[in-house]
Amino acid sequence: MTTISISQFKDYEGQTVRVGAWIANKRSSGKIAFLQLRDGSGFAQAVVVKADVAEDLFALAKGVTQETSVWVTGTVKSDGGRTPLGFELEVTDMEVIAESVDYPITPKEHGTEFLMDNRHLWLRSRRQHAIMKVRNELIRATYEFYNQEGFVKIDPPIITSSAPEGTTELFETDYFGQPAYLSQTGQLYMEAAAMALGKVFSFGPTFRAEKSKTRRHLIEFWMIEPEMAFFDHDMSLDLQERYVSYIAKSALENCRNELELLGRDLSKLEKVQAPFPRVRYTNAIKFLKEEGFDDIEYGDDFGAPHETAIANAHDLPVFITHWPKEIKPFYMKVDPENPELVLCADLIAPEGYGEIIGGSQREDDYDRLKEEIIKEGLDETDAYDWYLELRKYGSVPHSGFGLGLERTVAWISGIEHIREAIPFPRLLNRIHP
Numbered sequence: 001m002t003t004i005s006i007s008q009f010k011d012y013e014g015q016t017v018r019v020g021a022w023i024a025n026k027r028s029s030g031k032i033a034f035l036q037l038r039d040g041s042g043f044a045q046a047v048v049v050k051a052d053v054a055e056d057l058f059a060l061a062k063g064v065t066q067e068t069s070v071w072v073t074g075t076v077k078s079d080g081g082r083t084p085l086g087f088e089l090e091v092t093d094m095e096v097i098a099e100s101v102d103y104p105i106t107p108k109e110h111g112t113e114f115l116m117d118n119r120h121l122w123l124r125s126r127r128q129h130a131i132m133k134v135r136n137e138l139i140r141a142t143y144e145f146y147n148q149e150g151f152v153k154i155d156p157p158i159i160t161s162s163a164p165e166g167t168t169e170l171f172e173t174d175y176f177g178q179p180a181y182l183s184q185t186g187q188l189y190m191e192a193a194a195m196a197l198g199k200v201f202s203f204g205p206t207f208r209a210e211k212s213k214t215r216r217h218l219i220e221f222w223m224i225e226p227e228m229a230f231f232d233h234d235m236s237l238d239l240q241e242r243y244v245s246y247i248a249k250s251a252l253e254n255c256r257n258e259l260e261l262l263g264r265d266l267s268k269l270e271k272v273q274a275p276f277p278r279v280r281y282t283n284a285i286k287f288l289k290e291e292g293f294d295d296i297e298y299g300d301d302f303g304a305p306h307e308t309a310i311a312n313a314h315d316l317p318v319f320i321t322h323w324p325k326e327i328k329p330f331y332m333k334v335d336p337e338n339p340e341l342v343l344c345a346d347l348i349a350p351e352g353y354g355e356i357i358g359g360s361q362r363e364d365d366y367d368r369l370k371e372e373i374i375k376e377g378l379d380e381t382d383a384y385d386w387y388l389e390l391r392k393y394g395s396v397p398h399s400g401f402g403l404g405l406e407r408t409v410a411w412i413s414g415i416e417h418i419r420e421a422i423p424f425p426r427l428l429n430r431i432h433p
């Protein structure tokens with residue numbers, strides 16, 4: 001007997017196979033039991049017809065409880081296109097592996113806190129399964145894109161001695177008597193790696209002790225951070241828009257069923273193609289004022305309502321470029337045409353999903369960077385000495401950016417809250433499970 005997974009049904013039409021699965025759901029009449037199977041690879045209906053099977057098999061199928069694990073044997077049949085899978089299993093035999101008693105997540109509605117408390121089980125649901133498949137596809141497409149573009153994957157450290165994104169959001173830890181921090185960006189290390197390997201990207205966990213309780217903030221999230229030597233700001237923006245278009249297209253091609261299950265408006269994703277609009281910060285402020293926002297002034301960062309208003313004026317992700325130097329980190333390169341501004345951009349996703357990318361050209365002048373580090377009150381002699389040295393031995397123009405994976409998953413999937421975009425979210429009030 002061949003053991004296959006549900007995703008392989010299409011290759012086994014008419015054949016008798018065995019599948020290891022859980023019972024996701026069940027309904028039955030006096031004559032037929034319909035079992036909703038899930039095995040991780042997919043969901044499929046199994047049909048047990050009373051007239052065709054032994055009496056005890058039909059009784060087992062009728063009585064089997066939600067999330068019981070089973071070996072099911074049967075014949076793969078077309079379901080006439082009734083489901084996206086296109087096939088179902090006509091059961092000839094079934095054996096219980098382990099029973100499931102009183103599974104807490106039933107097919108009826110549950111509150112968010114209850115579901116979050118049961119995240120270890122909630123992940124099994126159809127919707128969560130679909131979101132994790134989209135997440136996986138975005139990661140897969142990311143590696144594919146950067147490999148095609150000639151990038152090298154580099155893994156920066158997670159325990160660090162520096163805090164490039166500001167010291168207010170740090171998780172401090174004791175490193176054998178010396179303070180150390182969980183990484184809030186791999187950028188500085190990626191800059192060193194770019195000087196060695198040219199074009200590099202990282203993908204890793206990022207920690208921000210932000211006291212923000214919004215639908216866009218996680219305490220622990222995953223960031224993709226490309227860094228490119230011999231790249232100016234405009235070249236970086238060109239790369240960013242090609243990258244985002246590429247992963248959106250990959251999700252549409254390879255996760256169409258999942259996106260449909262999630263109720264995603266696919267026409268919105270189909271529009272996501274480079275080039276993306278580029279709006280200067282000054283013009284964005286002007287636009288917001290014209291839209292009636294009187295809670296924002298030149299020199300302020302945007303809040304969620306501002307980002308949403310900007311996004312709603314476009315069908316595509318929008319770059320906000322050339323921000324005031326004073327509200328951006330010390331490492332950004334000053335605009336040669338205006339020393340008040342830096343060569344940077346945030347990419348705002350459409351439909352109110354907020355900022356998904358932050359990036360910039362990096363300051364490559366030794367003296368200017370040293371001055372910024374000192375001005376910022378950072379320690380140029382210890383934590384940042386090696387970073388400064390990158391400007392001492394053959395400094396080159398270079399740029400990079402960070403894309404937040406979970407915000408991107410939320411946008412592509414069309415889900416309301418970022419907590420569903422990561423398997424086990426760490427939030428202000430939650431570290432369990």
Ligand code: 4AD
Pocket residue numbers: 165184185186187208210216217218219221223225226355356357358359360400401402403404405406407
């Ligand atoms: O704009 P950020 O802070 O940029 C950096 O950390 C740069 N050093 C990256 C670089 O240039 N290599 O963060 C980048 C992205 C944001 O656009 C957002 O998508 C995501 O990381 N992000 C968060 N996602 C979830 N929860 C949070 N608390 C986040 N903070 C940032």
